[in-house]
Amino acid sequence: MSMQPFLDAILSGASGEDIAAIPIPESYRAAHVLRSEQEMWAGVESEDKDPRKSLHVGEVPTPEIAPDEVYIAVMASSINFNTVWTSIFEPLPTFLFLDRLGKESVWAKRHAQDFHAVGSDAAAVIIRVGSAVRNWKVGDRVTVHCNYVDDQDPSSHDDSMLGANQRIWGFESNYGGLADLAVVKANQLMPMPTHLTWEEAAVNALCASTSYRMLVGRHAAQMKQGDNVFVWGATGGIGAYAVQLVLNGGGTPVGVVSSENRVKLLQAMGCENVIDRRAEGYQFWADEHTQDEGEWRRLGKKVRSLIGDDPDIVFEHPGRSTMGASVFIAKRGGTVVTCAATSGYMLEFDNRHLWMKLKRIVSSHFANYQEAWNMNRLIDQGRIHPVMSAVYSLDQVGEAANVVHKNQAEGKLGVLCLAPEAGLGIQDPEKRERIGEDRITLFQRHARGELA
Numbered sequence: 001m002s003m004q005p006f007l008d009a010i011l012s013g014a015s016g017e018d019i020a021a022i023p024i025p026e027s028y029r030a031a032h033v034l035r036s037e038q039e040m041w042a043g044v045e046s047e048d049k050d051p052r053k054s055l056h057v058g059e060v061p062t063p064e065i066a067p068d069e070v071y072i073a074v075m076a077s078s079i080n081f082n083t084v085w086t087s088i089f090e091p092l093p094t095f096l097f098l099d100r101l102g103k104e105s106v107w108a109k110r111h112a113q114d115f116h117a118v119g120s121d122a123a124a125v126i127i128r129v130g131s132a133v134r135n136w137k138v139g140d141r142v143t144v145h146c147n148y149v150d151d152q153d154p155s156s157h158d159d160s161m162l163g164a165n166q167r168i169w170g171f172e173s174n175y176g177g178l179a180d181l182a183v184v185k186a187n188q189l190m191p192m193p194t195h196l197t198w199e200e201a202a203v204n205a206l207c208a209s210t211s212y213r214m215l216v217g218r219h220a221a222q223m224k225q226g227d228n229v230f231v232w233g234a235t236g237g238i239g240a241y242a243v244q245l246v247l248n249g250g251g252t253p254v255g256v257v258s259s260e261n262r263v264k265l266l267q268a269m270g271c272e273n274v275i276d277r278r279a280e281g282y283q284f285w286a287d288e289h290t291q292d293e294g295e296w297r298r299l300g301k302k303v304r305s306l307i308g309d310d311p312d313i314v315f316e317h318p319g320r321s322t323m324g325a326s327v328f329i330a331k332r333g334g335t336v337v338t339c340a341a342t343s344g345y346m347l348e349f350d351n352r353h354l355w356m357k358l359k360r361i362v363s364s365h366f367a368n369y370q371e372a373w374n375m376n377r378l379i380d381q382g383r384i385h386p387v388m389s390a391v392y393s394l395d396q397v398g399e400a401a402n403v404v405h406k407n408q409a410e411g412k413l414g415v416l417c418l419a420p421e422a423g424l425g426i427q428d429p430e431k432r433e434r435i436g437e438d439r440i441t442l443f444q445r446h447a448r449g450e451l452a
Protein backbone atom coordinates (compact mmCIF):
# COMPACT_ATOMS: atom_id res chain seq x y z
CA MET A 1 0.00 0.00 0.00
CA SER A 2 1.48 3.33 -1.05
CA MET A 3 0.50 5.08 2.20
CA GLN A 4 1.84 2.29 4.47
CA PRO A 5 4.87 4.27 5.71
CA PHE A 6 2.54 7.04 6.91
CA LEU A 7 0.25 4.55 8.62
CA ASP A 8 3.21 2.89 10.36
CA ALA A 9 4.49 6.28 11.52
CA ILE A 10 1.09 7.39 12.82
CA LEU A 11 0.45 4.11 14.66
CA SER A 12 3.89 4.22 16.26
CA GLY A 13 3.37 7.80 17.49
CA ALA A 14 6.10 9.26 15.26
CA SER A 15 6.82 12.99 15.55
CA GLY A 16 5.63 15.53 12.99
CA GLU A 17 9.24 15.89 11.88
CA ASP A 18 9.51 12.16 11.18
CA ILE A 19 6.19 12.16 9.33
CA ALA A 20 7.31 15.13 7.23
CA ALA A 21 10.38 13.16 6.11
CA ILE A 22 8.31 10.39 4.50
CA PRO A 23 7.92 10.91 0.75
CA ILE A 24 4.44 11.59 -0.61
CA PRO A 25 3.51 8.70 -2.94
CA GLU A 26 2.81 9.33 -6.61
CA SER A 27 -0.58 7.67 -6.36
CA TYR A 28 -2.93 6.59 -3.59
CA ARG A 29 -6.06 4.48 -3.03
CA ALA A 30 -9.33 6.36 -3.40
CA ALA A 31 -13.03 5.68 -3.93
CA HIS A 32 -13.90 7.25 -7.26
CA VAL A 33 -16.31 7.33 -10.15
CA LEU A 34 -15.21 7.45 -13.79
CA ARG A 35 -16.10 9.98 -16.46
CA SER A 36 -16.27 7.14 -18.98
CA GLU A 37 -19.16 5.65 -16.99
CA GLN A 38 -21.24 8.77 -16.36
CA GLU A 39 -23.93 7.65 -18.83
CA MET A 40 -24.11 4.12 -17.42
CA TRP A 41 -27.50 4.60 -15.78
CA ALA A 42 -29.33 6.08 -18.78
CA GLY A 43 -32.97 4.97 -18.63
CA VAL A 44 -32.62 3.34 -15.18
CA GLU A 45 -34.92 4.44 -12.31
CA SER A 46 -33.13 6.16 -9.39
CA GLU A 47 -33.86 3.40 -6.92
CA ASP A 48 -32.40 0.77 -9.27
CA LYS A 49 -29.10 2.59 -9.72
CA ASP A 50 -26.52 0.66 -7.72
CA PRO A 51 -23.54 2.55 -6.23
CA ARG A 52 -21.70 -0.78 -5.95
CA LYS A 53 -21.34 -0.75 -9.73
CA SER A 54 -20.21 2.84 -10.19
CA LEU A 55 -18.00 3.45 -7.13
CA HIS A 56 -14.54 2.01 -7.69
CA VAL A 57 -11.69 1.74 -5.21
CA GLY A 58 -8.24 1.99 -6.76
CA GLU A 59 -5.14 4.09 -7.28
CA VAL A 60 -5.43 7.68 -8.49
CA PRO A 61 -2.50 10.04 -9.18
CA THR A 62 -1.52 12.38 -6.34
CA PRO A 63 -1.85 16.06 -7.28
CA GLU A 64 0.49 18.77 -6.02
CA ILE A 65 -0.75 20.90 -3.14
CA ALA A 66 -1.34 24.63 -3.48
CA PRO A 67 0.32 26.94 -0.91
CA ASP A 68 -2.90 27.19 1.16
CA GLU A 69 -3.54 23.43 1.20
CA VAL A 70 -2.42 20.39 3.15
CA TYR A 71 -2.14 16.69 2.43
CA ILE A 72 -3.87 14.56 5.03
CA ALA A 73 -3.49 10.86 5.73
CA VAL A 74 -7.14 9.90 6.06
CA MET A 75 -7.70 7.47 8.91
CA ALA A 76 -11.48 7.33 8.50
CA SER A 77 -14.26 8.96 6.54
CA SER A 78 -18.01 8.57 6.24
CA ILE A 79 -20.78 8.10 3.71
CA ASN A 80 -22.81 11.17 2.95
CA PHE A 81 -25.81 11.37 0.71
CA ASN A 82 -23.77 13.46 -1.75
CA THR A 83 -21.62 10.39 -2.50
CA VAL A 84 -24.87 8.57 -3.32
CA TRP A 85 -25.77 11.40 -5.71
CA THR A 86 -22.32 11.24 -7.31
CA SER A 87 -22.47 7.46 -7.71
CA ILE A 88 -25.88 7.51 -9.40
CA PHE A 89 -24.86 10.57 -11.49
CA GLU A 90 -27.92 12.51 -10.29
CA PRO A 91 -29.17 15.16 -10.60
CA LEU A 92 -26.03 15.82 -12.71
CA PRO A 93 -22.76 13.96 -13.22
CA THR A 94 -20.31 15.63 -10.85
CA PHE A 95 -17.73 15.85 -13.67
CA LEU A 96 -19.65 18.96 -14.73
CA PHE A 97 -18.71 20.55 -11.37
CA LEU A 98 -15.08 19.47 -11.73
CA ASP A 99 -14.82 20.86 -15.26
CA ARG A 100 -16.27 24.18 -14.17
CA LEU A 101 -13.88 24.36 -11.22
CA GLY A 102 -10.99 23.40 -13.52
CA LYS A 103 -11.43 26.60 -15.50
CA GLU A 104 -10.99 28.90 -12.50
CA SER A 105 -7.23 28.92 -11.98
CA VAL A 106 -4.00 27.04 -12.54
CA TRP A 107 -4.41 25.21 -9.24
CA ALA A 108 -8.09 24.52 -9.85
CA LYS A 109 -7.18 22.79 -13.12
CA ARG A 110 -5.98 19.78 -11.09
CA HIS A 111 -9.60 18.93 -10.28
CA ALA A 112 -10.83 18.35 -13.83
CA GLN A 113 -9.85 14.71 -14.25
CA ASP A 114 -11.44 11.62 -15.77
CA PHE A 115 -11.88 10.27 -12.24
CA HIS A 116 -13.67 11.90 -9.32
CA ALA A 117 -12.23 10.90 -5.92
CA VAL A 118 -15.24 11.43 -3.65
CA GLY A 119 -16.02 11.89 0.03
CA SER A 120 -16.78 14.96 2.16
CA ASP A 121 -15.74 13.93 5.68
CA ALA A 122 -12.46 12.88 7.26
CA ALA A 123 -10.61 12.29 10.50
CA ALA A 124 -6.97 12.46 9.61
CA VAL A 125 -3.37 13.38 10.33
CA ILE A 126 -1.72 16.24 8.48
CA ILE A 127 1.29 14.91 6.56
CA ARG A 128 2.38 18.01 4.63
CA VAL A 129 1.49 21.69 4.76
CA GLY A 130 1.63 24.18 1.89
CA SER A 131 3.96 27.18 2.20
CA ALA A 132 1.12 29.59 3.14
CA VAL A 133 -0.39 27.44 5.92
CA ARG A 134 0.01 29.13 9.29
CA ASN A 135 -2.14 27.52 11.97
CA TRP A 136 -1.52 23.83 11.39
CA LYS A 137 1.51 21.58 11.29
CA VAL A 138 2.47 18.09 10.20
CA GLY A 139 1.33 15.53 12.77
CA ASP A 140 -1.80 17.43 13.87
CA ARG A 141 -4.90 15.26 14.22
CA VAL A 142 -7.83 16.87 12.52
CA THR A 143 -11.37 16.61 11.33
CA VAL A 144 -12.30 18.23 8.04
CA HIS A 145 -15.37 20.23 7.13
CA CYS A 146 -16.43 20.31 3.51
CA ASN A 147 -16.96 24.03 2.84
CA TYR A 148 -14.57 24.75 -0.01
CA VAL A 149 -14.27 28.50 -0.46
CA ASP A 150 -12.19 30.92 -2.43
CA ASP A 151 -10.80 33.30 0.19
CA GLN A 152 -9.88 35.86 -2.48
CA ASP A 153 -13.52 36.29 -3.47
CA PRO A 154 -15.11 39.28 -1.68
CA SER A 155 -18.52 37.61 -1.76
CA SER A 156 -17.31 34.96 0.66
CA HIS A 157 -16.25 37.38 3.39
CA ASP A 158 -19.54 38.06 5.16
CA ASP A 159 -20.81 34.50 5.23
CA SER A 160 -18.62 32.12 3.25
CA MET A 161 -21.64 30.05 2.23
CA LEU A 162 -22.57 33.10 0.14
CA GLY A 163 -19.33 32.88 -1.81
CA ALA A 164 -20.14 33.01 -5.51
CA ASN A 165 -18.04 29.92 -6.15
CA GLN A 166 -18.56 28.13 -2.84
CA ARG A 167 -18.30 24.35 -3.26
CA ILE A 168 -18.61 21.13 -1.29
CA TRP A 169 -15.27 19.33 -1.04
CA GLY A 170 -15.31 15.80 -2.45
CA PHE A 171 -18.58 16.45 -4.28
CA GLU A 172 -17.98 19.60 -6.28
CA SER A 173 -14.20 19.27 -6.00
CA ASN A 174 -11.85 16.33 -6.47
CA TYR A 175 -9.49 14.54 -4.04
CA GLY A 176 -12.13 13.91 -1.37
CA GLY A 177 -12.05 12.04 1.92
CA LEU A 178 -13.04 8.48 1.00
CA ALA A 179 -9.39 7.67 0.35
CA ASP A 180 -6.07 7.04 2.06
CA LEU A 181 -4.91 10.57 1.23
CA ALA A 182 -6.79 13.77 0.53
CA VAL A 183 -6.07 17.37 -0.36
CA VAL A 184 -7.84 20.04 1.67
CA LYS A 185 -7.58 23.76 2.19
CA ALA A 186 -6.17 24.84 5.54
CA ASN A 187 -9.46 26.63 6.25
CA GLN A 188 -11.29 23.30 6.26
CA LEU A 189 -9.34 21.96 9.24
CA MET A 190 -10.60 21.57 12.80
CA PRO A 191 -9.06 19.85 15.82
CA MET A 192 -10.11 16.21 16.19
CA PRO A 193 -12.30 15.67 19.29
CA THR A 194 -9.95 14.02 21.75
CA HIS A 195 -12.32 11.40 23.20
CA LEU A 196 -13.39 9.81 19.90
CA THR A 197 -12.03 7.06 17.71
CA TRP A 198 -10.99 7.90 14.15
CA GLU A 199 -14.27 6.66 12.71
CA GLU A 200 -16.43 8.32 15.38
CA ALA A 201 -14.64 11.60 14.72
CA ALA A 202 -15.00 11.21 10.95
CA VAL A 203 -18.77 10.92 10.70
CA ASN A 204 -19.83 14.27 12.14
CA ALA A 205 -18.65 17.33 10.28
CA LEU A 206 -20.87 17.35 7.21
CA CYS A 207 -24.18 16.35 8.74
CA ALA A 208 -23.77 17.91 12.18
CA SER A 209 -22.62 21.28 10.80
CA THR A 210 -25.52 21.31 8.34
CA SER A 211 -27.99 20.78 11.17
CA TYR A 212 -26.19 23.40 13.29
CA ARG A 213 -26.58 26.07 10.64
CA MET A 214 -30.20 25.10 9.97
CA LEU A 215 -31.20 25.34 13.63
CA VAL A 216 -28.62 27.25 15.66
CA GLY A 217 -26.53 29.54 13.43
CA ARG A 218 -27.70 33.06 12.76
CA HIS A 219 -28.41 32.45 9.06
CA ALA A 220 -31.39 30.09 9.20
CA ALA A 221 -34.10 29.12 11.73
CA GLN A 222 -32.35 30.53 14.84
CA MET A 223 -33.95 28.17 17.32
CA LYS A 224 -34.69 29.57 20.80
CA GLN A 225 -34.90 27.79 24.14
CA GLY A 226 -38.38 26.33 24.46
CA ASP A 227 -39.01 26.00 20.70
CA ASN A 228 -40.91 22.99 19.42
CA VAL A 229 -39.01 21.53 16.48
CA PHE A 230 -40.49 18.97 14.10
CA VAL A 231 -37.72 16.82 12.58
CA TRP A 232 -38.21 14.62 9.52
CA GLY A 233 -35.86 11.62 9.30
CA ALA A 234 -35.01 12.03 12.97
CA THR A 235 -32.61 9.07 13.13
CA GLY A 236 -31.02 9.85 9.74
CA GLY A 237 -27.73 11.66 9.20
CA ILE A 238 -28.78 15.27 9.62
CA GLY A 239 -31.95 14.48 11.60
CA ALA A 240 -30.13 12.70 14.42
CA TYR A 241 -27.87 15.71 14.99
CA ALA A 242 -30.92 18.00 14.75
CA VAL A 243 -32.68 16.10 17.55
CA GLN A 244 -29.57 16.38 19.74
CA LEU A 245 -29.22 20.11 19.03
CA VAL A 246 -32.86 20.71 19.96
CA LEU A 247 -32.49 18.81 23.23
CA ASN A 248 -29.16 20.47 23.97
CA GLY A 249 -30.62 23.92 23.23
CA GLY A 250 -33.63 23.61 25.53
CA GLY A 251 -36.22 22.83 22.88
CA THR A 252 -38.74 20.04 22.37
CA PRO A 253 -38.16 17.78 19.38
CA VAL A 254 -40.93 15.91 17.61
CA GLY A 255 -39.14 13.23 15.63
CA VAL A 256 -40.49 11.37 12.62
CA VAL A 257 -39.15 7.97 11.59
CA SER A 258 -40.40 5.01 9.56
CA SER A 259 -40.07 1.91 11.75
CA GLU A 260 -40.63 0.61 15.26
CA ASN A 261 -36.91 -0.02 15.50
CA ARG A 262 -36.17 3.66 14.80
CA VAL A 263 -38.86 4.74 17.28
CA LYS A 264 -36.90 2.89 19.99
CA LEU A 265 -33.65 4.53 18.97
CA LEU A 266 -35.22 7.97 19.02
CA GLN A 267 -36.64 7.37 22.47
CA ALA A 268 -33.22 6.20 23.66
CA MET A 269 -31.85 9.54 22.41
CA GLY A 270 -34.25 11.28 24.80
CA CYS A 271 -36.82 12.32 22.19
CA GLU A 272 -40.17 11.72 23.86
CA ASN A 273 -42.43 12.81 21.03
CA VAL A 274 -42.13 10.34 18.21
CA ILE A 275 -44.18 9.69 15.07
CA ASP A 276 -43.82 6.49 13.06
CA ARG A 277 -44.84 7.75 9.61
CA ARG A 278 -45.15 4.26 8.21
CA ALA A 279 -47.34 2.96 11.05
CA GLU A 280 -49.54 6.07 10.77
CA GLY A 281 -49.73 5.54 6.99
CA TYR A 282 -49.52 9.17 5.90
CA GLN A 283 -50.21 9.62 2.15
CA PHE A 284 -49.62 13.32 1.47
CA TRP A 285 -49.91 12.78 -2.28
CA ALA A 286 -53.24 11.27 -3.39
CA ASP A 287 -51.68 10.72 -6.80
CA GLU A 288 -48.63 12.03 -8.68
CA HIS A 289 -50.24 15.46 -9.16
CA THR A 290 -52.56 15.96 -6.20
CA GLN A 291 -51.84 16.47 -2.54
CA ASP A 292 -54.29 15.48 0.18
CA GLU A 293 -54.84 18.35 2.61
CA GLY A 294 -56.73 15.97 4.89
CA GLU A 295 -53.49 14.11 5.44
CA TRP A 296 -51.64 17.32 6.31
CA ARG A 297 -54.39 18.02 8.88
CA ARG A 298 -54.10 14.51 10.28
CA LEU A 299 -50.36 15.05 10.80
CA GLY A 300 -50.94 18.48 12.35
CA LYS A 301 -53.45 16.99 14.80
CA LYS A 302 -50.99 14.26 15.71
CA VAL A 303 -48.34 16.86 16.53
CA ARG A 304 -50.80 18.83 18.67
CA SER A 305 -51.80 15.65 20.48
CA LEU A 306 -48.15 15.10 21.38
CA ILE A 307 -46.97 18.58 22.35
CA GLY A 308 -50.18 20.61 22.61
CA ASP A 309 -49.00 23.11 20.02
CA ASP A 310 -47.77 23.55 16.44
CA PRO A 311 -44.03 23.42 15.68
CA ASP A 312 -42.09 26.69 15.79
CA ILE A 313 -39.64 25.12 13.36
CA VAL A 314 -39.99 22.31 10.83
CA PHE A 315 -36.66 20.70 9.90
CA GLU A 316 -37.30 19.81 6.25
CA HIS A 317 -35.22 17.78 3.78
CA PRO A 318 -37.30 14.97 2.20
CA GLY A 319 -38.63 17.58 -0.24
CA ARG A 320 -41.43 16.81 -2.66
CA SER A 321 -43.06 14.11 -0.55
CA THR A 322 -43.31 16.25 2.61
CA MET A 323 -43.01 19.98 1.84
CA GLY A 324 -46.77 20.56 1.55
CA ALA A 325 -47.27 18.98 4.97
CA SER A 326 -44.29 20.85 6.45
CA VAL A 327 -45.65 24.25 5.41
CA PHE A 328 -49.10 23.33 6.71
CA ILE A 329 -48.06 22.10 10.17
CA ALA A 330 -45.64 24.94 10.99
CA LYS A 331 -46.97 27.33 13.63
CA ARG A 332 -48.38 30.73 12.67
CA GLY A 333 -45.23 32.83 12.27
CA GLY A 334 -43.14 29.68 12.33
CA THR A 335 -40.25 28.61 10.12
CA VAL A 336 -39.73 25.75 7.69
CA VAL A 337 -35.99 25.36 7.23
CA THR A 338 -34.89 23.28 4.25
CA CYS A 339 -31.53 22.02 3.04
CA ALA A 340 -32.45 19.27 0.62
CA ALA A 341 -35.07 17.45 -1.42
CA THR A 342 -34.29 13.74 -1.32
CA SER A 343 -37.62 12.66 -2.81
CA GLY A 344 -37.73 15.33 -5.53
CA TYR A 345 -36.92 19.02 -5.78
CA MET A 346 -39.97 20.37 -7.62
CA LEU A 347 -41.88 21.24 -4.47
CA GLU A 348 -45.54 22.10 -4.02
CA PHE A 349 -47.33 23.66 -1.08
CA ASP A 350 -50.48 25.69 -0.55
CA ASN A 351 -49.24 29.26 -0.43
CA ARG A 352 -52.34 30.41 1.48
CA HIS A 353 -51.10 28.53 4.52
CA LEU A 354 -47.77 30.29 4.19
CA TRP A 355 -48.81 33.89 3.71
CA MET A 356 -52.03 34.01 5.72
CA LYS A 357 -50.21 32.56 8.73
CA LEU A 358 -47.03 34.56 8.20
CA LYS A 359 -44.77 31.56 8.01
CA ARG A 360 -41.29 31.61 6.48
CA ILE A 361 -39.42 29.10 4.38
CA VAL A 362 -35.71 29.50 5.00
CA SER A 363 -33.04 27.86 2.91
CA SER A 364 -29.84 26.52 4.37
CA HIS A 365 -26.83 24.79 2.91
CA PHE A 366 -23.90 23.20 4.75
CA ALA A 367 -22.18 25.69 7.12
CA ASN A 368 -19.48 28.32 7.15
CA TYR A 369 -16.14 27.70 8.90
CA GLN A 370 -17.28 29.36 12.13
CA GLU A 371 -20.46 27.30 12.28
CA ALA A 372 -18.60 24.07 11.51
CA TRP A 373 -15.99 24.98 14.14
CA ASN A 374 -18.68 25.69 16.77
CA MET A 375 -20.30 22.35 15.99
CA ASN A 376 -16.97 20.55 16.22
CA ARG A 377 -16.47 22.19 19.62
CA LEU A 378 -19.85 20.92 20.85
CA ILE A 379 -18.76 17.42 19.87
CA ASP A 380 -15.38 17.86 21.53
CA GLN A 381 -17.16 19.03 24.68
CA GLY A 382 -19.24 15.85 24.68
CA ARG A 383 -22.52 17.76 24.39
CA ILE A 384 -23.36 16.29 20.98
CA HIS A 385 -22.41 12.73 20.09
CA PRO A 386 -21.53 10.88 16.92
CA VAL A 387 -24.47 8.98 15.45
CA MET A 388 -22.43 6.22 13.84
CA SER A 389 -24.35 2.96 13.54
CA ALA A 390 -21.86 0.84 11.57
CA VAL A 391 -18.35 0.83 10.16
CA TYR A 392 -17.25 -0.32 6.70
CA SER A 393 -13.84 -0.68 5.11
CA LEU A 394 -12.90 1.54 2.17
CA ASP A 395 -13.16 -1.50 -0.11
CA GLN A 396 -16.83 -1.80 0.90
CA VAL A 397 -17.65 1.81 0.07
CA GLY A 398 -20.11 0.87 -2.71
CA GLU A 399 -21.98 -1.39 -0.34
CA ALA A 400 -22.13 1.34 2.31
CA ALA A 401 -23.37 3.94 -0.20
CA ASN A 402 -26.02 1.50 -1.37
CA VAL A 403 -27.27 1.03 2.20
CA VAL A 404 -27.67 4.83 2.54
CA HIS A 405 -29.27 5.04 -0.92
CA LYS A 406 -31.85 2.44 0.15
CA ASN A 407 -32.59 4.19 3.49
CA GLN A 408 -31.49 1.07 5.37
CA ALA A 409 -29.14 2.68 7.89
CA GLU A 410 -29.66 4.77 10.98
CA GLY A 411 -27.43 7.79 11.59
CA LYS A 412 -24.07 7.68 9.87
CA LEU A 413 -21.88 4.97 8.40
CA GLY A 414 -18.19 5.26 9.18
CA VAL A 415 -15.56 4.12 6.67
CA LEU A 416 -12.09 2.99 7.70
CA CYS A 417 -9.51 4.32 5.27
CA LEU A 418 -5.96 3.95 6.64
CA ALA A 419 -7.12 2.92 10.13
CA PRO A 420 -6.53 -0.86 10.21
CA GLU A 421 -9.42 -1.52 12.58
CA ALA A 422 -12.21 0.28 14.42
CA GLY A 423 -11.65 1.61 17.93
CA LEU A 424 -8.29 3.37 17.45
CA GLY A 425 -7.37 7.03 17.71
CA ILE A 426 -8.75 7.99 21.16
CA GLN A 427 -6.42 10.61 22.64
CA ASP A 428 -8.10 11.18 26.01
CA PRO A 429 -9.62 7.98 27.46
CA GLU A 430 -10.46 9.64 30.82
CA LYS A 431 -12.53 12.26 29.05
CA ARG A 432 -14.29 9.50 27.12
CA GLU A 433 -15.14 7.78 30.36
CA ARG A 434 -16.40 11.05 31.86
CA ILE A 435 -18.65 11.75 28.86
CA GLY A 436 -19.87 8.16 28.82
CA GLU A 437 -19.22 5.27 26.46
CA ASP A 438 -22.96 4.54 26.38
CA ARG A 439 -23.83 7.95 25.00
CA ILE A 440 -21.00 7.97 22.47
CA THR A 441 -21.88 4.53 21.10
CA LEU A 442 -25.69 4.68 21.30
CA PHE A 443 -26.25 4.18 17.56
CA GLN A 444 -23.77 1.29 17.37
CA ARG A 445 -25.35 -0.45 20.33
CA HIS A 446 -28.78 0.00 18.80
CA ALA A 447 -27.56 -1.48 15.49
CA ARG A 448 -26.22 -4.50 17.39
CA GLY A 449 -29.60 -4.94 19.10
CA GLU A 450 -28.17 -4.09 22.53
CA LEU A 451 -30.69 -1.43 23.59
CA ALA A 452 -33.25 -2.69 26.07
Ligand code: NAP
Nearest residue numbers: 081210233236237238257258318321339340342343365366
Ligand atom coordinates in the same frame (compact mmCIF):
# COMPACT_ATOMS: atom_id res chain seq x y z
P1 NAP B 1 -30.15 9.87 5.53
O1 NAP B 1 -29.13 9.50 6.55
O2 NAP B 1 -30.48 8.90 4.45
O3 NAP B 1 -31.47 10.26 6.35
C1 NAP B 1 -32.60 10.77 5.71
C2 NAP B 1 -33.85 10.38 6.48
O4 NAP B 1 -34.95 11.01 5.85
C3 NAP B 1 -34.10 8.89 6.47
O5 NAP B 1 -33.58 8.32 7.64
C4 NAP B 1 -35.62 8.79 6.38
O6 NAP B 1 -36.11 8.56 7.70
C5 NAP B 1 -36.08 10.18 5.97
N1 NAP B 1 -36.76 10.14 4.67
C6 NAP B 1 -36.24 9.71 3.50
N2 NAP B 1 -37.16 9.81 2.53
C7 NAP B 1 -38.27 10.33 3.10
C8 NAP B 1 -39.56 10.68 2.63
N3 NAP B 1 -39.92 10.50 1.35
N4 NAP B 1 -40.46 11.20 3.51
C9 NAP B 1 -40.14 11.37 4.81
N5 NAP B 1 -38.91 11.05 5.32
C10 NAP B 1 -38.01 10.55 4.47
O7 NAP B 1 -29.72 11.20 4.79
P2 NAP B 1 -29.10 12.53 5.44
O8 NAP B 1 -27.63 12.43 5.48
O9 NAP B 1 -29.83 12.85 6.69
O10 NAP B 1 -29.46 13.58 4.31
C11 NAP B 1 -30.82 13.89 4.05
C12 NAP B 1 -30.88 14.81 2.84
O11 NAP B 1 -30.21 16.02 3.14
C13 NAP B 1 -30.19 14.24 1.60
O12 NAP B 1 -30.92 14.63 0.44
C14 NAP B 1 -28.85 14.93 1.58
O13 NAP B 1 -28.27 15.04 0.30
C15 NAP B 1 -29.23 16.29 2.15
N6 NAP B 1 -28.14 17.00 2.82
C16 NAP B 1 -27.94 18.30 2.46
C17 NAP B 1 -26.94 19.00 3.05
C18 NAP B 1 -26.66 20.41 2.65
O14 NAP B 1 -25.64 20.97 3.02
N7 NAP B 1 -27.52 21.08 1.92
C19 NAP B 1 -26.12 18.40 4.02
C20 NAP B 1 -26.40 17.09 4.40
C21 NAP B 1 -27.41 16.39 3.78
P3 NAP B 1 -37.36 7.62 8.01
O15 NAP B 1 -37.53 6.70 6.82
O16 NAP B 1 -36.98 6.90 9.26
O17 NAP B 1 -38.52 8.54 8.19
